[in-house]
Amino acid sequence: MTGNVIPRSGGTDVVPGFVPAGAPLGQIGTDPDDPEDPWSAAAPPGGVVVQTPGPSASPGSVGTLRVPLPKNLPTGPRRVGIQVGHWKTDEAPTELDKLVVQTGASWEGVNEVDVNLDIAQRVAVILNARGIAVDILPTTVPSGYLADAVVALHADSDGVGENSGFKMAHNARRGTYEDALLAAIKSTYAKATGLDYDATHISRSMTGYYIYSWTRFQHAVSPFTPGVILEMGYLSNDDDRALLLDKPDLLAQGISDGILRFLSDTPRAKIFEKDLVVPAFPSRPPAPTATP
Numbered sequence: 001m002t003g004n005v006i007p008r009s010g011g012t013d014v015v016p017g018f019v020p021a022g023a024p025l026g027q028i029g030t031d032p033d034d035p036e037d038p039w040s041a042a043a044p045p046g047g048v049v050v051q052t053p054g055p056s057a058s059p060g061s062v063g064t065l066r067v068p069l070p071k072n073l074p075t076g077p078r079r080v081g082i083q084v085g086h087w088k089t090d091e092a093p094t095e096l097d098k099l100v101v102q103t104g105a106s107w108e109g110v111n112e113v114d115v116n117l118d119i120a121q122r123v124a125v126i127l128n129a130r131g132i133a134v135d136i137l138p139t140t141v142p143s144g145y146l147a148d149a150v151v152a153l154h155a156d157s158d159g160v161g162e163n164s165g166f167k168m169a170h171n172a173r174r175g176t177y178e179d180a181l182l183a184a185i186k187s188t189y190a191k192a193t194g195l196d197y198d199a200t201h202i203s204r205s206m207t208g209y210y211i212y213s214w215t216r217f218q219h220a221v222s223p224f225t226p227g228v229i230l231e232m233g234y235l236s237n238d239d240d241r242a243l244l245l246d247k248p249d250l251l252a253q254g255i256s257d258g259i260l261r262f263l264s265d266t267p268r269a270k271i272f273e274k275d276l277v278v279p280a281f282p283s284r285p286p287a288p289t290a291t292p
């Protein structure tokens, strides 16, 4: 594969704004959605070009991040990562410390992580049988993980047993195929399970899911890898829980069908076609001063 326009060995200083892999992306500031938690973003494998707005840029312009096309693109069979929510969280590195306390939902003796792992393994069997390579990923994903798709599996609890249904989300500042991946799984999963889509309880921990927050964490999948998070249903709801526990093959088929549809609609050559350019974060605003 050719087309890498950004030199990244023996001459990385040729491109203004180039930040090599692992170096801080301090120029961009702090996530404005979470100013209390300054992130320690670092450039992913392959580095990033930070293009700050020039003197002639329009007011409010935040510049862009250009991510060069990865050097080691996937070859061979289509590859899919299935992340098991909360699996091996105790092995997470320091940067994910906040997540270590999140052990997942638990209801009537059923632990979410066990459900997530069970469904993930069934999805892997179905996809393997179709010639697709599958990586079952724990809490800590490989930095810059490259694949044709990644789906993170979770199950939910609302603490009272009222909510029902499944939820999905993807992050910002990533490639252009995440809407398509989400739509494909949303359609096949709804059809297979009969569950309603719960659009009203999609949280910021979903839309900012850490394994897709490559501008914030080192242990995030490549922004080129199309990724979504799926909350498969509510463990706290009697009907949803019965489905999760008693019909795991149905759920796995619904997820697999969506992934297969996405892969057949989206050639690898399109996913890894060209450098990715996404908006940078605005600079962190100064802390408000108390008014007398």
Ligand SMILES: [Zn+2]
Binding pocket: 085, 086, 104, 105, 112, 154, 155, 156
């Ligand atoms: Zn979870």
